[in-house]
Amino acid sequence: MTDSIYKLPKGRSSYKDVMSEVKRLRSEMTSGQKGKLASTSFQGQAEMSQLTHEAFNEFLEWNGLFTFQESSAAKMENDILDICIGLVNGGDEGRANLTSGGTESNFNAFHAMRDWARAKKPHITTPEVVAPYSTHSTVHKTCRYLDIKVVTVPQKSDLSCDFDALVEAIGPNTIGIVGSAPCWPYGTVDPVGAMGEIAIERDLWLHVDACVGGYILPFFEKLGERVPEFDFRVPGVRSISADLHKYGYAPKPCSTILWRSQEEQRYHYMPITEWACGLYMSQGFVGSRSLGPVAGAWALMHYWGEEGYLDNARTILQIKSAIIERCEQIDGLVTWPSDGPLLMLAAETFDIRLLVSGMEDRGWRLLGVSNPEAIHLTLDVMEMDFLNQFLNDLTEIVADIHAGKIDREGLLSYGGVANAETAPKWLLSAVEIMEKASSTEH
Incomplete structure (x- = not known):
């Protein structure tokens, strides 16, 4: 990894020169x-993209942490979340929160699941969740942060979820199970209906990662496509993560975590009073955030x-x-x-x-x-x-x-380093750390 450190320029540059360089980098x-x-x-679509960008810029500087102070900001959030709850068939009991993306949405779900288990199953001190091998990496990531063990079950030969194996993997420390709609690696919806039945039978929390499909599968279904049920129509589903910045077409970053009811949502909030300024509470893990993505999403929902x-x-x-x-x-x-x-x-x-x-x-x-x-x-x-x-x-x-004219292999991995000269420094450092850890283990 290079030792050269880029430094803050000593002098000013013109607006024109800076924007020229920004546009060159983008090009x-x-x-x-x-x-x-x-x-x-x-x-x-182009016209839609222009609309969301303009709405985003109108609220770019506004801090979404303080929507309780601005009725207009609260209206946009309320409208969006009500629409989202409706799309996943949450009904009058459904609740939702805005987040920065699928990682935070999944984090919030597993945090609530863990705190629910602490209240309902206090004898479990080393919690586990059971999930298909196809479950998204952010499930593993968030569970590591929360000290929850993820027990993964291999896929069947046709790459679908092996539900029988998933049931067999449920043990005395299991607090929840995970389904995807669809799973990222293979694009298929897990058998959420069957998962819901076993979740109720075993008193487990069922979380559905619908970050990809949450805001596109409902419309596929309306068009007559066969879409396995994955939402709150399925008894047993307690939480759903769904990204607005994917097929909801909100500007990034913007996602949602949806709850079957306030009973599930109560384990999500983290009110803080042990400091000098009174009650502090935010929608999710993130505090300050731009209101721009919310405005972009609200504008598109009404335009389309x-x-x-x-x-x-x-x-x-x-x-x-x-x-x-x-x-x-x-x-x-x-x-x-x-x-x-x-x-x-x-x-x-x-x-x-x-x-x-x-x-x-x-x-x-x-x-x-x-x-x-x-x-x-x-x-x-x-x-x-x-x-x-x-x-x-x-x-x-x-x-x-x-014809034998191509012999260079491209990368299939998310985290590969194609060119060390142009790769992000954080990635080079991460790879170096993992290589050192691997050599130490061996």
């Missing part, structure tokens, strides 16, 4: 159209309405069908069945990492799945020219792979 990054398939950017979200969902389904249809025509390239807006591309006759590198050379930013190996697509509305270019690039690059 060197992957374009929104070519990055959205890797969730780099959820842009949606249900009709707009349905049109958007319909377009995504059409794009998904177009990609699947083209992959069926490409030798050795297959797609995995999925329940929502995620789609995996896998290779039967070549190394899928070659396709990643080939697409990167043409400007596409793609993520992957490591076990088993596949390209991971987060589908979004695309301009037709870009969609056709993506499909044509897939066809041409696979042909080049079969």
